[in-house]
Every structure is written in C-alpha cells, then in structure tokens.
Amino acid sequence: MLSQIGISVIQVIVILALAPLLSGIINKIKAFFQIRKGPGIFQPYYDLAKLMRKDSVVSENVSWIFHAAPIISFAAMLTAGLIIPIFISGMPFGFAGDIIAVVYLLALARFFTALASLDAGSSFGGMGGSREMFVASMVEPALMLSIFAVALNVGSTNLGYISQTVSNAGLSAVSPYHLLAFVAMFIIAIAETGRIPVDNPSTHLELTMIHEAMILEYSGKQLAIVELGAMIKQLLIYALLANIFFPWGIAQSISAAGITVALIVFVIKIVVLGAMMAMVETQTAKWRLFRLPDLLSVSLMLSFLALVSFIIVKGG
C-alpha cells in the first residue's frame, strides 16, 4: 500500500520535473536544425520561476472562471498523468480510468481554457478559443479511434494493461494496425501539442496563433500554471505515444532497479519523439487554418484504416 502511494508520488514528481525539460530539449533540437544556438535546455524552468515571482494583472471584467480555469486545467492534466503509464505499467491509479477518461480530462482542460479565453472579452481570446475547439472537434475522435485500434487488439481500454500486453508481446506486437494507429497518433500529437503545421508555439501576436491567443490575458503566476499545464500535456501525449505503441522497457512490477531503467528508457523515448517532432516542425510551414481539416482527416482516416485492417487481419 505504502509503495503504491510512493509510486504515485514519484509519478507526479517525474511528470512535473520532466515536462519543462522536454520543452527545453525540443527547443534546443529545433535550434540545432535551424543552425541557431538556441536557449539552454533548462530555459523553461527559469521562465517558470520568473513568472512565479511576478504578480498577475487581471482585467476588471473577468469572472471567477478566469481565475479557476488555470487551476482546473492543471489539475485535469495531473489527474490524466496518474492514469497514463509513465515508467510503470501497473499504475496505482490505473483502476480509476482508461483512455476514455484521459480523452475527457484533456477535453475538460481544453473546455475551461477556452471558456477563460472568452471571459476577458478580448477579440484575440475569442478567436483562439473558437480555433482551439475547431481543431479539437477533429482531434478527439481521431485520438480515440487510434488508441481503440490498439485497445481492440489487446482487449482492454486500460492504458496500463495495454502497455503491459504490448510490452510482453515484444516485436510481434508490431502489426499493420499498430503502425497505422501510430502514424495517426503522431499527427494527433502534433495538433494536441500545438506544433507547427497546426499551431506555432514560438509566436505571440500573430494572427494564426491558437494556444497563445487563448492565454493572452494571463500573466504572472497564473500564466506560469497555464504554461506548465501545457508542458505537462505535451509530456503526457508523448508518454501515450511511447508507452502505448512501443512500451518496451517499462517496469512491470515495483522494484527500484526496474523503475530506474524504465525512467531512463522513458526519457530516451520522449527525447527521440521530441527530435522527430522538431524535425517535422523545421521542415514544414504553418498551414492555413482552413486546411487543417485536411491534415486531421488524414489522421482520422489512418486510425479508421487501422481499425479496418485489424478486422481484415484478425477476422479475414
């Protein structure tokens, strides 16, 4: 029992500690591809620390939603973090929810951020909120479908169980539907973490921004919480990618050695995923907002194909 609580605490600490690092590493890799020096990988920590020391400036017109939204989204992200396997497949809170719960927790966070963006009544905020919901309406079904394709094969929607089964199956788990679902999920990860073909994370005050437009009204400590929440979301999406589609190396029982190895493997996996993401970001240009349905329907179609090929291979 005590070790179970310990594992949960470690998992939360790992998520909190790694999330800014991942952002820093991705920015560094991106800078490398663009032949720049770029800020150090610990820069997000300094930024967060700086924001934490500052006071918030809040518009007079906002309601309680504006104050509650960062905390609700942050809490929703951390709760999702307890359900998603990070370094151990049998998470103590694994019983509390499955992939559907994760999708809805992400949706809850998104809903409150979008509400808060409308709250201050600025035109940018409303634009950002409506765009975010527009993208979300296509990302969510694709996210569910792509993980369902793997879940169908395993026979459970519990993320810990999925990653354990895939991990035990070894290389034989790599099948057409696995691959198709991975490609679909990678496109979703681009959209969910606000990376370049969909959204540009390194811009303020550009008419095409999505996430930045939503949080334009926030400052100081609240902004720090929102930013950290976004970084955690990014880490969680990568963790989903890593531990659903190639979970090899994940710890299956509570042992110090196993967990240490699993943590190192996890960091390597997310760094590799981050490098892939940085490459995509460097090579593509930001897409027009109204072309996004095309990209996301590719993802939706691939996850649909994953399901179909599952039926063909297994049921044919």
Place this chain on the structure above:
Amino acid sequence: MEEVIFGSGIMQLLIALILVTTFMILGSTRLYSCVRAFGIQSFLLACVASVVGFSTGKYDLYIIAFLTLVLKAVVIPYIFIYIIREIKVKREIELYVGISPSLIIGGMLVVIAYYLIRSIDVITGLSSFALSASMSLVSIGLFIMISRKKAIMQMLGILIMENGLFLVAISLTNGMPLLVELGIFFDVLIGVLIMGILIFRINKTFETIDTDKLKTLIG
C-alpha cells in the same frame, strides 16, 4: 504456403505502408509530394516482391523487384519531375473533390474492397489483407483519375492502379512468369512515355494541362 508468407509480420507491415502511401497521395495537395509518395510506394512494392522471392525461393522475383525499384521508384518519378519542371505547371493540385471528402471516399473504398474480397470463396487460403489492399489500390487509383483535374494526376492514378494490379498478381500467384512481368514493365514504361508526350502536346495546344479546360474547342 501463401498463408505463411502473406500472414507474416513483415509482409503485413509492408502492405500497410503501401496503403499509407496511397493515402499520402490522396491527402496531399502538392504535385511533388504526390510523386514522392508514389516513389515510396513503388519502393515498398519492390520490397514485397523481394520478400516473396526470398520466402518462396523463386529467384526471378528478385529481378522483378530490381526492375520495380529502378523503373517505378526512380525512372518514372524522374519523368514526372521532368514534365513538371519543363512545362512549369503550377505545383498545386486542383481537385473536383476536396481533400477531406477524398480521404473519406478512400477509406470507404478500402472497406468495399475488403467486403468484395471476402465474398470470393476461391481465395480463402490467401491473406485477404494483401488482396483487399491491392483491390483498394486499384479503386483509389481510379478515384484519383476521376477526381483530379491535372493530366499529370491522371497519369499518376493509372500508375497507382498498375501498382495495385502488380500486388494482386504477386499475392495471387506468388509472382507471374518473368516474361509476363517483363512485358508489363515494358508496357508501363512506354505508357508513361506516351502519356508524358501527350501531356506535352496538351500543354502546347491548350497552354494548360487542366483537363477541365479540354472541353473548349480549338480550331
């Protein structure tokens, strides 16, 4: 025998990747990325041929794989790029059906192909995955031909259909006789050359390769 080859993991992965490249062609709006996706698809087909050759021990399949690699993955994409450069065609594809609807139609075609293949009893011994993938390649190729305006895309569509037929042949018979395959390759190459010349002529006469505008009479 066939079940072993086509049920194997590598084979299924290759076929899934071929489907992915087909959807890349359906989902992209740039001519160059379509041509690149076609090159990758042909490369994967060459891999399929050599895997079948390896597991059946028919060595003429290696020759076929090599020819596929050289002709379809290198020469034909090069001809495409040459045409695109020479006649300075606009890089974007114009379509009758938008990208998202085409992708949905593509997905539906895959499902239809699967049900068609399933209703044929003769081939129960074979992997229905390879066959339904090749059927969907043929039908998606046809769909690309009728839904895109550029003459180049119609050329690409017929080549995707050809790739689908190649996959049918290889998954039904474990490779046709070398002479037949050589004939088909020659056919495809000449076909591409003739179509290329035709596109040049269309461009010369109409100053566009948009097939939508071919309806205008020119005296």
